[in-house]
Amino acid sequence: MATAERDYYEILGVERGASDGEIKKAFRRLARELHPDVSEAPDAEERFREAAEAYEVLSDPERRATYDRFGREGLRGRGFTPGDFDLGSLSDIFGAFFGEAFFGQGRQASRARPGRGADVAAVAEIALADAFAGSRVTVSVRVARTCASCGGDGAEPGTRPVTCSTCGGAGRVQQVSQSVFGQFVRSAACPRCDGDGRIVESPCAACDGAGRILEDRSLDVDVPAGIADGQRIRLRGEGHAGSLGGPPGDLFVQVHVRPQPGIERDGDDLHAAAELTMTQAALGALVTVPGPEGEIELELPAGTQPGSVHVLEGRGMPSLHGGRRGDMHVHVRVRVPRVLTPAQRELVEQLDASLGEGAYHADDGFFGRLRNVFR
Ligand SMILES: [Zn+2]
Ligand SMILES: [Zn+2]
Known part of the structure; x- marks a missing residue:
């Protein structure tokens, strides 16, 4: 490949004496421009790969010194194969430059743990007279409640969920995919346990193994006198149930005060x-x-x-x-x-x-x- 032999400094567009900062800046600019998720130029992938390779060498003082003196041959002689660099470290580079979001997925495996339930929103409409005197309104909400039968773990009473063998309970797996780099490693939610880290072998009959049940509830909410249009009343713990025993979310009731003609x-x-x-x-x-x-x-x-x-x-x-x-x-x-x-x-x-x-x-x-x- 002819392009493979281009000079690393030339690829990044920097002088031979460029500082680390200049090299970093040049690569950052190129990566933003050429990243295959962003660029539509036909040769973007090849040029991106080249730039990544050049950066991988020039950003490392030892490799850079070797390259300066002996060129690519010198790097090969020291066990570094240009273009065959450590994918892990490359993704670290991107993480540092662009944040995890650039590749769409975080890389850290996170064990499934109790999570707080989501908040729920409801709207209540009252007359100005109700806002004047204070009132009580009834709101209807559909909230997830912890399944009483299984206590929320989704397993039929008398059984227990087992640790997922695919991800070892981490909930995430490293996926190797073909990309412009050759292979690229990214972490994704475990396909077997859906990121839970555990498998329910005998799902609870009451909740189908979900651990939570949707419930339509009517709640009486006290609206204090003087409330303004658009203000929200928070009812702690009346939102969706948490997962794996986590605390429930809150219910936010947004109060709409109807205007009164003439006032x-x-x-x-x-x-x-x-x-x-x-x-x-x-x-x-x-x-x-x-x-x-x-x-x-x-x-x-x-x-x-x-x-x-x-x-x-x-x-x-x-x-x-x-x-x-x-x-x-x-x-x-x-x-x-x-x-x-x-x-x-x-x-x-x-x-x-x-x-x-x-x-x-x-x-x-x-x-x-x-x-x-x-x-
Ligand atoms: Zn259940
Ligand atoms: Zn798993």
Whole structure:
């Protein structure tokens, strides 16, 4: 093969005096570019293999010194066959460079051990009034429970799972596959035991050997007063059962608070609008605004201004953490007649004439109760 005799420095594109760092960097760049999982160039595999071989030699000070002085022949003389390098060390190189994920599989064998169960998610929808007062909702979840018959090991009562002879209980096996390197070794879940490291010879009849049983459950969940839309309530241990005796996961109930028409929620504060006619605003009026627990009556004083905000302290949402309750902000809108008959027009004109400019200027005491928080 002609390409096999190319100079290692040339292959990596570095000077003969290149530092270890430069060599590493050059190989890293080439490997990213040429890796057969990534590159589509027809000669990528061959060039990748070449680059790997060059790196295998030049990254090792002893081999590099041998190569510098005696070339490939010198390496062969010292028992190193170019291109026939240790696949284990090569995969270590890739591990260090790219992380295990580059090859899709971790290499460490891991014995199957108790695992925590997965979390389960559920959604509950409540009205604003329920969020205001606190409530209890029922959620339905399908969760894996440890099989009571076998206690979770999947073996028929009276029998025990045996260690898998294929993987020796490790749950993973080394697989040798043909690749661009010739052979490539990777570790994969044991095909015989599916990574469990053990074999159940007489599966439990109740769970078919799974050790867990899916169960539909209804759970009552207390929703605390003041909960916000989208918040999650965690119920520890109500998720899926763990494997091999591991602890169960948690149940997360996401609470959706339905908006209530006419009410805007801003944290613990609520906002609603009160509509007054022009004359009500001038004379004062008893109005009702929507509240989370039904309508709220409030008396607006004579001279109430459009856009003013009447704050009902402590009438907003309760604080989820037991702090101060929010406020209810009542935003005043004033309706002005759009159509007047000639007679009405005359009356308004008479009124206008009798109202001096002073009638429109409030004294501070009068509006002291009205806090304008318009943003
Ligand atoms: Zn069972
Ligand atoms: Zn196995």
